[in-house]
Amino acid sequence: MANPTLNPFIDLTGRRILAVDDDRINLRIIGGILRHEGYEIAEAMSGEQALEVYAEFQPNLVLLDVMMPGIDGFATCRTLKTSYGDKCAPVIFVTAKSEADDVVMGFEAGGVDYLTKPFRPKEVVARIRTHLSNQQLVEQQKLLVEQLSKANAAKDRFLGMCAHDLRNPLSSIRGLAELMVEDAIGPLSSEQREIVQTIHGASQSMLQLVNELLDVATIEAGHLKLAKEPTSVAEIVERSVHLSNIEAAKKGTRIEIVRIGADPMVSVDRNKIRQVVDNLISNAVKYSPRGSVVTVLIQSDGAWAGFAVRDSGPGIPESERHKLFKDYGRLSAVPTGGEKSTGLGLAISRKIVEAHDGTIGVENIPGRGAEFVVRLPLSG
């Protein structure tokens, strides 16, 4: 995001300083020092005049004498802070005395610093430079935050576009290809079938990628809303296994359900938990050798109900465990049927399970594969 206004080298030439003092000689001295530094100076000889000049001159910094006839420096500063709020230029008090009490009162009135008379030019220049730089940095920061929130809004719009304008055509392509494979428009030659299957596979993985990117974006933006309903884990798992078996059969893989104990009710967002089940099963099929068995255990105890998915893959190496549930955390294992992976599935699953106050974890079964375990708190 190149932006010429965000120059890290701060040039303070031409910055505007309002000097307020009832003593003409003091004004002349300070004005001389500051003009020499390249600043633009306006002068005021009382608090009242300072308020008028401020409004017109819109200074970047105010040098304000404390002891003045009429409204004094502290009162002037308070009025400026009340009138201009956050946008008020930093105020540096100028005082003949250097008593601690004076200084504290100055900070309470909203000043950022103080200078004592008689002036030491180098000190004046250094302190003013510091506060002007700070102020400029704060302004740049604000600008940056504004630009970032604009960029973020643009990203949201882009994702909204993905949601509608990419997902729908992709689901049509996938659906039409699937219907063609099922001979819905008549029998296909073996070459046609192969081509249509390729179209189906490619659109399927694109659709999955778009869906997962949208999921991550939604969750990251804190928009993960759960529509909880009472249901049983078995109900969700059985439906999911039924559908996954169709896909798994293509690799000669079988998915089995094993029930251990009761099947108590949980209060969950069915679609979201189903997404977790689908993801774990599809991973298990993806990383298990062709023709193997994936086991889905439905299990519970007094405090939780959940499920576990056991594969016959290579297991999770200890050195890669930390990457497992993170965004884009792809590991070294390779799908056994040329399937694709976005590296987002497990990260999404973890976020969904945690949003339900549940836990997700993985254990290696020695000599066999990995077992992913999900536990959800019982309802009530």
Next chain:
Amino acid sequence: MNFEGSIMLVDDESHIRKFISLLLRHLGVDRIIEAANGSLALELYKKERPDLVMLDVNMPVMDGLETLRGLKAINPDCVVIMLTSLANRQTIDQAAALGAANYIRKDAPPEEIGRALSETIDACFEAGEPEGSEPTASP
């Protein structure tokens, strides 16, 4: 699927209409009426009186919820299945409150769309209902 009636398919995107209508024909539905927007759908509904309507939620000109209101005004018993691209809970609840019989996600695999459709048909129509009769909606 055992359904002798007619289905009106309302979606502004022609590829979705192509996909769903092919799926319907594959499932044995012969009488399919297509409408590209909500106001056309209302006109066609009055003329053709289809037994079931599959209605896209997100459409320009007249959106799905407004079209649903219009359909229910013409025939309070008309059976409508909403087609959604994102399962937006709020929209689904609104549609249910307006009397939609079910919703189907367009990005679901064909067999799942087919199953949701036949579940709705089983719930809303009595078996072997004669063609063209007023459908009786059941809760």
